[in-house]
Every structure is written in structure tokens, then in C-alpha cells.
Amino acid sequence: MPGRRCSPMWGCLPGDVHIRHSPASVEGKGKLAMRVILEKGTIFYQGKFQQLGRLVLDHGKITEVTLASVKAKKPKVGGKEKDSDKPINCDGKFIMPGFIDAHTHITLEEEGIGWVDADLNESFGLVTPQVRAFDALKMRDQALSDARSGGVTTMLVTPGSANPIGGQACIIKARGKIAEEAAIRESCGMKLAFGENPKRTYAEQKQFPCTRMGTAAVIREWLMKAQDYSKKKKSKDFKDRDIKLEALMPLLEGKIQARAHAHTADDIITAYRIAQEFNLDLVIDHCTEGHLIAKELGRWKAKAVVGPTFSCRVKPELRHRTFDTVRVLLDEGCMVAITTDHPVIPIEGLSLAAALCVRHGLEEERAIKAITEYPAAILGLDKRLGKIETGFDGDVVVWSGHPLDSRSKAESVFIDGARVL
Numbered sequence: 214m215p216g217r218r219c220s221p222m223w224g225c226l227p228g229d230v231h232i233r234h235s236p237a238s239v240e241g242k243g244k245l246a247m248r249v250i251l252e253k254g255t256i257f258y259q260g261k262f263q264q265l266g267r268l269v270l271d272h273g274k275i276t277e278v279t280l281a282s283v284k285a286k287k288p289k290v291g292g293k294e295k296d297s298d299k300p301i302n303c304d305g306k307f308i309m310p311g312f313i314d315a316h317t318h319i320t321l322e323e324e325g326i327g328w329v330d331a332d333l334n335e336s337f338g339l340v341t342p343q344v345r346a347f348d349a350l351k352m353r354d355q356a357l358s359d360a361r362s363g364g365v366t367t368m369l370v371t372p373g374s375a376n377p378i379g380g381q382a383c384i385i386k387a388r389g390k391i392a393e394e395a396a397i398r399e400s401c402g403m404k405l406a407f408g409e410n411p412k413r414t415y416a417e418q419k420q421f422p423c424t425r426m427g428t429a430a431v432i433r434e435w436l437m438k439a440q441d442y443s444k445k446k447k448s449k450d451f452k453d454r455d456i457k458l459e460a461l462m463p464l465l466e467g468k469i470q471a472r473a474h475a476h477t478a479d480d481i482i483t484a485y486r487i488a489q490e491f492n493l494d495l496v497i498d499h500c501t502e503g504h505l506i507a508k509e510l511g512r513w514k515a516k517a518v519v520g521p522t523f524s525c526r527v528k529p530e531l532r533h534r535t536f537d538t539v540r541v542l543l544d545e546g547c548m549v550a551i552t553t554d555h556p557v558i559p560i561e562g563l564s565l566a567a568a569l570c571v572r573h574g575l576e577e578e579r580a581i582k583a584i585t586e587y588p589a590a591i592l593g594l595d596k597r598l599g600k601i602e603t604g605f606d607g608d609v610v611v612w613s614g615h616p617l618d619s620r621s622k623a624e625s626v627f628i629d630g631a632r633v634l
Contacts, residue, residue: 248272249630251611253281254303257310257585258601260578265308267300270607273629278603301611301625309581309616310601311366311608311628312563315588316472316498316518316552319368319560320354321346334375336414340435342460344380346370347399350392356560360387361634363561364610364623367397367589367598371498372404374474375414377422377431379404381460382472384592386608388628401592402472402496403464405432405487407480409530429483436491439465470494470593476501476530485513496591499554502533504541511545516591520552523566536573543579550588551580568617580617607631 249270256265258278266284269277323330332349335341350370360368371382382402389395407428416423422431439461445451463469471493473484481497488495497503500517503510510517519539526534542549551570553563567580575583589599597606607630614621626634 247630248298249607249627249632250298250300251303251308251609252300254306254308254611256280256308256601257581257616260582260586262307265303268308268601268609270609270627270630273607273631275601275603275605275607275609278601303611306624307612307614307616307621308601309364309610309612310585310599310605311610311626312364312584313367313550313588313592313599314360314365314552314555314560314563314584315369315496315550315591316520317368317370317555317560318346318373319356319360319370319555320351321349321370321372322556323351323354324356324556334373334414335380336373336375337418339376339415339420340378340431340457341372341376341380342378342403342435342464343456344372345383345400346372346381347383347392347396350383350385350395352390352392352395356555357387360560361626361628362623363559363563364612364616364626365560365563366608366610366626366628367594368555368560369401369592371402371472374404374406374410376404377406377411377428378435378461379406379474381469384594386628388631388633397594400463400469402470403461404472404474405484406474407484408474408476409528410474425480425483429487432487433490435461436465436487440491464493465491467492467494470496472496472498474498478502478505480530481506482509485515498552500538500542501531502538503547504535504538505533507541507545507547510542510547515542515547516549517542517547518550518552518588518591520566521554521558522551523553523558523562523569536570536575539570539583540573540575540579543575543583548587548591549583550591551583564616565619568619571617577617 251268254265255262264281266279266281321333335344367386369384372380381400383399384397384401385395411428422428439458442458475481475484476499497517500519522536539549551566553560567584571577571580586599589595609627610623611625612621613624
């Protein structure tokens with residue numbers, strides 16, 4: 214079918230918007246992920262901690278979750294147990310879904326390398342919807358290993374916030390030798406940036422826009438151009454394709470999200486104003502002053518990825534930074550995830566960021582959901598990620614102790630049923 218690409222690895226979606234299904238292979242070598250059985254321990258299941266009987270991962274998926282209160286049947290093949298079915302005893306451990314960070318720049322600036330691998334911002338382009346974070350992933354970045362050690366198995370990776378329209382975000386798992394092995398979606402959102410960053414970038418270059426008015430105008434201008442382009446493309450006389458406008462069409466069609474970088478209350482409202490004008494599926498990234506307009510955001514059932522709160526107030530936009538934001542927004546009915554904004558905060562610190570929210574009054578269960586279930590929902594992946602449920606991806610982490618305790622460590626990490634740590 215014209216305009217669609219299909220393969221055994223990816224499903225078929227319109228244009229260049231791909232979604233990857235769980236692989237059966239380990240690190241792209243063609244070896245099937247082994248059947249894994251975890252027994253005993255404490256599991257975070259159905260929104261609370263319970264005692265595990267048995268958890269089975271098979272062919273990349275969770276195929277059984279049995280609590281200790283229910284007698285589990287032993288798996289048999291031909292009347293005998295398979296050798297590979299020897300269970301792993303997790304007594305005294307905590308079994309968790311893999312954590313999800315719904316806003317990072319991981320692998321776009323490989324740690325310890327410098328400008329050679331600095332691919333975060335195409336900051337001389339002003340409007341760059343055609344650039345894709347997926348094309349700059351560096352799969353040998355040590356940060357991916359750090360993610361696994363911190364129990365983080367899935368991440369959204371987005372371009373930076375120098376441009377009013379900065380490019381396309383992707384979703385990956387912390388595994389694989391090449392980007393295609395890690396990919397869940399090559400393009401899942403369009404980066405829009407409000408506030409200080411685009412102002413500063415173009416004021417320093419002495420060009421438009423250097424105000425918040427100008428930033429909003431640039432975003433509107435290009436969304437209007439994309440609307441006109443979409444109409445022209447349907448005509449028989451259409452000939453010349455435009456890579457920027459092609460990239461914006463999925464945003465207008467609701468196939469990808471608008472990922473709005475916005476810290477202050479006023480910038481958050483501006484992002485919503487534009488989203489309503491163009492009927493965009495909006496996610497607010499950072500949302501630092503979201504607690505100041507929590508009732509308004511609650512009425513809109515806002516989706517927000519809050520953070521990096523575990524950082525200093527390094528610019529005026531952050532002067533109202535507080536660990537209360539997540540709790541206040543959740544109380545008003547918003548869908549909220551916690552982020553490290555890696556490399557602002559190292560990716561392995563995601564659980565610590567959640568723990569600090571607990572210190573400031575957020576219930577433990579909701580803090581855990583803010584790095585598992587809620588980011589999965591924000592990313593549109595809540596039917597396969599963020600929970601330990603039958604049929605979900607086999608992304609499971611065994612912790613030495615409570616996952617929000619700074620003394621605990623991820624002892625075993627499984628991604629798509631394959632052990633990666």
C-alpha cells in the first residue's frame with residue numbers, strides 16, 4: 214500500500230511512523246529469549262506490593278503471574294519438566310516492572326566524548342521538524358548500561374529545546390547493538406519549545422524570534438503551513454514534497470504527540486492554547502510550575518512529564534521548582550510521570566527522583582506508578598509496558614530491596630524476556 218512500510222520487525226503504520234513489536238531474539242543474534250521463571254519475593258502487582266508465587270517470562274512476554282496465595286501448576290512438556298524451567302528463587306527480593314523515563318536525551322550526547330558526539334540541538338535551523346532523534350542514537354553509550362543498572366528499561370529520546378520546533382522523538386528500550394533492535398517507535402512525538410531556551414538561542418544570533426511572542430508565532434506559522442500543505446497534497450497537480458511539512462503532518466493528524474518543553478505556568482498555558490487551536494495531542498515536558506495552575510490542568514486532564522526536579526534552580530524558569538508538583542497534579546486528575554531529563558540527572562537516578570517525591574508527601578504506590586504505569590500511558594504503550602501483567606512485554610527487574618530505597622540495587626534485569634543484567 215502506498216505510503217506504508219511493513220516488515221516482520223515493525224508493524225504497518227501510515228508514512229514513517231513505526232511501532233516495533235517485542236523481539237524474540239537476544240541482542241539481534243537470532244537466539245530465542247529463554248523461558249524464565251521467578252519464584253517467591255515481593256512483587257508490585259495490580260498497583261500494590263504482594264507476595265509472589267511464580268512469574269513466567271516466555272518468548273519475550275509475561276505468560277503467567279501467580280501470587281503466593283494461589284497454588285501454581287508446574288510447567289511440563291511431554292510429562293517432564295524442561296531443564297530450562299529451573300526457577301530463580303527471589304525470596305527477600307522485590308520484583309518490579311521495568312522503569313520508564315518518558316523524557317530523556319540519552320545517547321544523543323554520548324557521555325565523556327564532547328562535541329564530536331553532541332547531537333542534541335540543530336540550533337541554526339530555527340524550525341527543524343524533519344530531524345529525528347532516532348538517526349543520532351549511539352548504542353554504545355555507557356548511559357544505556359547505567360539505565361539497566363538503575364532498573365530503567367524504556368526511554369523516550371527527544372531532541373533538545375533550542376528551536377521552537379526541534380524535531381522528532383523516539384522510544385527505545387535499553388538493549389541492542391543497533392538502533393533498530395532497541396526501537397519501539399522511531400517517531401512518536403514532535404518537540405516544541407517555549408520559554409527561555411529558544412529565546413536565548415536566537416537572541417544570541419540576533420535573529421527572530423527573541424521573545425515568547427515570536428516563539429509562539431513561529432510554531433503557529435509552520436503548523437498553518439502544514440495544514441495548507443496537507444490540502445495541496447490531495448490535489449492532482451501536487452508535485453513537490455517538502456520534508457519539513459511532511460514531518461509535521463503526522464502531528465496534525467494525531468499520529469504523534471506534541472511534546473512541549475515548558476517550565477513556567479504562562480508557557481504551559483501558551484502550549485495548551487496552540488494545541489487547542491490545532492487539535493494536537495499534547496504532553497507537557499518539565500511542567501515545573503504546573504502546581505501553580507493545577508486546577509486548570511486538571512480540567513484539561515493534562516499529561517505531564519515532570520522534572521528534572523532533582524536538580525538546581527539554574528535559571529529563572531526553575532525558581533518555583535518543587536517536589537510537590539507531581540503530587541499536586543496527580544491530586545487534580547492529571548496523568549503524571551517523573552523524569553530525569555538525562556543527562557541533566559543521570560538516568561540511573563530515576564528511582565531516587567521518585568523517592569524524593571515520597572519524602573514530600575506522594576504515596577509510595579503512586580510514586581512507583583509515576584515511573585512505570587503512568588509514563589506507559591502517556592506514551593500510548595499501556596497495553597504492553599508499565600505493569601507486570603500476562604501478555605505484557607517481559608521487562609522485569611529483580612531488586613535487592615525496596616526499589617525506592619537508595620541502598621537497593623537492580624540485581625537482575627530482563628528486557629523482552631532476555632536477561633541483560
